[in-house]
Amino acid sequence: MQNFMQDIRKDFPALSQQINEKSLIYFDNAATTHKPKQVIDALTTYYEKFNANPHRGAHYLSIKSTEIYEDARETVRKFIHAKSSKEIIFTKNATESLNILAFSYAMNLVEEGDEIVVSILEHHSNLLPWQQVAKLKGATLKFLYLNKDGGIKDTEIESKITKKTKLVSITHMSNALGNINPIEKITTYAHQYGAKVILDGAQSVPHMTIDVGKLGIDFMVFSGHKMLAPMGIGVLYGKEALLKEMKPFLFGGNMIEYVYEDYASFAELPFKLEAGTQNVEGALGLMTAINYINEIGMEKIQAIEADLTSYALEKLTNLDEVVLYGSKNSKDRGAVISFNIKDVHPHDTASILDSYGVAVRAGHHCAQPLMRYLEIPATTRASFSFYNTKEEIDFFVESLKKVRRWLGYGS
Amino acid sequence: MDLNSIYSELILEHSQNSHNYRRIDAPTLSHKGHNPSCGDEITLQLKLESEIIKDAAFSGVGCAISKASTSILIDLITDKTKQEALNLVDTFIGMIKREVTNEEELEILEDALAFQNISNLPARVKCAVLAWHTLKKSLE
Ligand SMILES: Cc1ncc(COP(=O)(O)O)c(C=O)c1O
Ligand SMILES: [Zn+2]
Numbered sequence: 001m002q003n004f005m006q007d008i009r010k011d012f013p014a015l016s017q018q019i020n021e022k023s024l025i026y027f028d029n030a031a032t033t034h035k036p037k038q039v040i041d042a043l044t045t046y047y048e049k050f051n052a053n054p055h056r057g058a059h060y061l062s063i064k065s066t067e068i069y070e071d072a073r074e075t076v077r078k079f080i081h082a083k084s085s086k087e088i089i090f091t092k093n094a095t096e097s098l099n100i101l102a103f104s105y106a107m108n109l110v111e112e113g114d115e116i117v118v119s120i121l122e123h124h125s126n127l128l129p130w131q132q133v134a135k136l137k138g139a140t141l142k143f144l145y146l147n148k149d150g151g152i153k154d155t156e157i158e159s160k161i162t163k164k165t166k167l168v169s170i171t172h173m174s175n176a177l178g179n180i181n182p183i184e185k186i187t188t189y190a191h192q193y194g195a196k197v198i199l200d201g202a203q204s205v206p207h208m209t210i211d212v213g214k215l216g217i218d219f220m221v222f223s224g225h226k227m228l229a230p231m232g233i234g235v236l237y238g239k240e241a242l243l244k245e246m247k248p249f250l251f252g253g254n255m256i257e258y259v260y261e262d263y264a265s266f267a268e269l270p271f272k273l274e275a276g277t278q279n280v281e282g283a284l285g286l287m288t289a290i291n292y293i294n295e296i297g298m299e300k301i302q303a304i305e306a307d308l309t310s311y312a313l314e315k316l317t318n319l320d321e322v323v324l325y326g327s328k329n330s331k332d333r334g335a336v337i338s339f340n341i342k343d344v345h346p347h348d349t350a351s352i353l354d355s356y357g358v359a360v361r362a363g364h365h366c367a368q369p370l371m372r373y374l375e376i377p378a379t380t381r382a383s384f385s386f387y388n389t390k391e392e393i394d395f396f397v398e399s400l401k402k403v404r405r406w407l408g409y410g411s
Numbered sequence: 412m413d414l415n416s417i418y419s420e421l422i423l424e425h426s427q428n429s430h431n432y433r434r435i436d437a438p439t440l441s442h443k444g445h446n447p448s449c450g451d452e453i454t455l456q457l458k459l460e461s462e463i464i465k466d467a468a469f470s471g472v473g474c475a476i477s478k479a480s481t482s483i484l485i486d487l488i489t490d491k492t493k494q495e496a497l498n499l500v501d502t503f504i505g506m507i508k509r510e511v512t513n514e515e516e517l518e519i520l521e522d523a524l525a526f527q528n529i530s531n532l533p534a535r536v537k538c539a540v541l542a543w544h545t546l547k548k549s550l551e
Contacts, residue, residue, distance in 0.1 A: 345474035347449040348418075351535060355414050363449050371450070377472045378450035406414055407475060408423040 008296070008387050011036040015387060022357025025392045030175050030203060030336050030383035031361055032225045035289075039228060042288040043281055054280055055254060055271075065280050072283035073270070079290045080201075080220065081211040082237055086269040089236040089243070090283055094202040095125040097221035097236035098169070100249040100273065101198055102129035105219075105238075106167055108247065109196070112138035115164040117195075119144040119152055119181065120373050121174040124366045126200045130169060144170070145373070150179040150326040157182075157189055165195040172204035176365040176379070177326035178309075178336030180204070187216035196242070202226060207305060207334050209298045218242055224282060228289035233282025236273070243269050250275035296386070304386040305335040311390055312337055312382065315397045321404055325379055335384040338365075341403050346380040352406050353380075356399040416528045417535075418475065421483075425522075426475035429482035433468045443471075444545030446537050451477040455485075455545050462492045469542070476526075476535050481542035483522045493550050499523075500543045507540055 009015055014034040017024045026034060046068070052061035054069045070085070077085045091097045106129075110116060116130050120143045134141045142165075144156045161168060168190045173180050187197045199220040201210060206227035212220055219242070224233040238246070248255055248266055255275040257265040266272045293301065310330035316322045316339060325338040341349050350362035361381045364371045371378060382396065404410075438456035445452050451473035458466035467485040469478075484503075488496040503523055505511030507530060517524060529539045 345449075345451075345472075347451070347474035347535070347538065348476070351417070351532060352414060354534075364447075377452065406418050408418075408420075408427065 005387075005389060009389075011038065011292075012387055013037055013040070019357045019359075020355055022355075025356075025358045025388075025396060027382040027384060027388065027392075027396065028359045028361050029385040029388075030226070030381065032231065033206070033228050033385050034387070035228055035230065035285075036292050038292050039230070039285050039288045042284055043230065046281055046284050053277055068287075069278065069280045069283050072287035075287040075290050076235055079210070079294075080205065080235075080237060081213060083213070084240055087237055087240050087243065089238070089270050089273045090278055091221075091234040091236050092232055092279070093223040093225070093234035094200060094221045095223075095234075097234055098125055098129050098198070098200070100236055101169075101219055101221070101238075102133050104246045104249045104273075105242070106130075106133045107136065108245075110134075110137045110139045110166050113164070114139045114166045115142050115162070116140070117142045117144065117160050117165050117168045117170075117190075119170050120146060120370055121150075121152075121171055121176065121179065121181070122169075122367065122369075123171065123175055123200065123202065124368070125202075126169055126171060126198075127369065130167075139166070140164075143369075146179075149328065149332070150174065150177045151332060152181055152186075154185070157186055161186070161189050161193065161195065163193045165190065165193055167196050167198065169198040169200065171200040171202070173207070173334045173336075174326070174367075174370075175203050175336065176367040176370055176381070177338050178333035178383075179326055180332055180334060183215050183217065191216065203334060203336070206293075208302055212237055224286040224289065227286075228292060229286040230282050233279050233286050235286075240269065243273065246273065248272055248275065252276050254278070301386045305384055306330060308384045308388055308390065308393065309333065309335045309337065312384070312393045312397075315393065316400075319397070319400065322400070325374065325376070336381060337383070338379040338381045340376070340379055341400065343409060344403055344407055346378045348407060349380045349400075349403050352403050353396070353399055356395075356402075358396050358399055413528075413531075417532060419525055421522060421525050422475065422479040425479035425482040429469075429478065431468050431482045431485040432470065432478070434470055435466055435468045438466075438468075440549045442545050442549035444541045444548075446473075446477065446541050448537060449474060451538055451541055453477060453481055453542060453545065455481065455542060455549060457546075457549065459493070462494070464488050464491055464493070464496055473541070474535075474538050476529070477538040477541045480523070480526060480539045483525070484542045484546065487521060487523060488546070497547065497550055500547045503543050504540060507536060 012034045050064045052065045054066040073085045196218040199217040201220045201222040205222040220237040225231040252275040321342045323340045346362035435456040439459040440457040453471040469481045526539045
């Protein structure tokens with residue numbers, strides 16, 4: 001294990017930096033992860049050797065670029081266990097994927113009086129598009145609320161998802177609290193009424209094995225940058241039959257079949273939903289990141305992250321000045337810990353930790369309705385990746401103990 | 412970065428037990444300032460008599476820096492004219508942006524000079540200027 005961790009950390013150049021003359025401890029992985037040199041090198045190689053516009057030329061470089069782009073699609077397909085590579089649409093990020101679903105799918109599905117169900121845990125990216133659809137269509141947005149642990153109660157699922165429900169869009173894992181939602185139960189329930197289920201996998205795809213078929217979901221979105229890949233590449237997964245029904249979101253080059261002066265016919269899936277020159281570099285980065293994850297093995301990653309999380313939870317539980325949010329049971333959560341220090345605003349906590357080289361996030365985590373629901377203005381969030389260590393957690397906890405003193409409290 | 416210069420005694424005192432953290436009955440102006448990045452939400456209340464700020468107070472939630480900055484601002488503008496208060500705001504924001512550096516010009520900021528180093532902590536600049544922007548908006 002010792003050697004394994006040393007090798008892993010060597011792959012991430014950003015992790016060995018000094019910040020404020022302190023060794024960086026990066027606990028903001030739920031916001032974005034660092035990139036292994038395999039990914040960074042792949043991008044350099046791409047521009048040194050292959051760069052060309054895919055799908056557009058008969059020359060060698062264009063063929064190479066097309067191959068890379070389509071290999072990446074196939075790699076993503078396998079990673080999430082989709083049936084066909086036609087079900088994998090490359091986008092900019094989870095947010096763009098959700099907007100495509102809102103405007104090209106939901107706008108043609110939802111009618112006046114229908115209901116769209118989300119949870120109170122949603123990231124703004126999985127809330128604002130549905131607010132728009134509800135407003136434009138005269139539909140109602142309904143929320144699944146939480147029990148004390150941050151989990152969604154069965155009774156919420158059973159009472160909020162009804163025959164009026166057309167769409168359920170829900171996060172797999174909360175970026176603010178770390179809770180993992182009961183997706184299979186939600187899909188089974190929603191499908192009874194013929195409602196479609198969209199899964200926001202932004203926080204789960206990087207950290208657990210995903211089988212879209214087993215989960216039973218109709219669509220899923222995620223971002224590459226939270227899973228070792230570059231920023232600017234994301235994925236929209238959808239069941240082939242549903243994507244086929246969808247109208248294009250953007251119109252222009254690449255997504256066409258024949259174009260006449262006054263009309264055009266569109267290309268097949270997946271190209272119909274990918275207009276304009278695509279982010280080949282990003283797709284390659286994502287493929288390289290997935291290969292890197294697969295090489296370590298998702299089970300191993302999950303075990304390391306679960307171990308780090310329960311280790312940190314135990315240490316934090318023992319500190320009187322720390323208030324923890326979310327489930328106490330590390331089995332129900334991913335590698336995200338939201339907390340506050342008594343009498344201290346999270347923004348001050350984060351600044352003080354930063355002065356010790358510890359990077360955490362403070363704020364509402366793009367989930368203002370959740371913060372309002374929990375009646376807290378903000379939290380401090382530490383989120384781990386498999387490349388973090390228990391020594392880092394020890395240092396973080398020691399630094400936390402100093403926070404109250406900086407603010408003039410005795411202990 | 413030196414935390415001592417940021418979390419100084421003066422700033423801690425103003426952030427924890429500020430005599431300005433209260434509500435005014437029947438304020439002339441009441442304006443909410445919001446810092447979405449960290450969730451500071453501060454309401455600034457003013458009582459004006461002809462052009463003079465006779466009383467000021469704040470309420471809400473915020474980090475130590477935004478609360479201290481608000482409290483120090485209130486001490487500074489009480490009994491000043493609107494014009495004087497606006498001038499103080501411009502000088503303060505000028506100081507933070509390092510556009511006003513002349514010490515004589517900055518002298519009028521008194522205790523608010525404690526925030527001179529906040530630009531070393533870019534993530535917190537918004538906290539320090541929140542109340543000042545809010546005051547400017549409510550007076551204009
Ligand atoms: C649960 C969840 N959904 C959606 C997003 C949005 O991701 P992006 O900004 O990459 O589109 C995030 C990112 O923080 C997230 O955590
Ligand atoms: Zn603040």
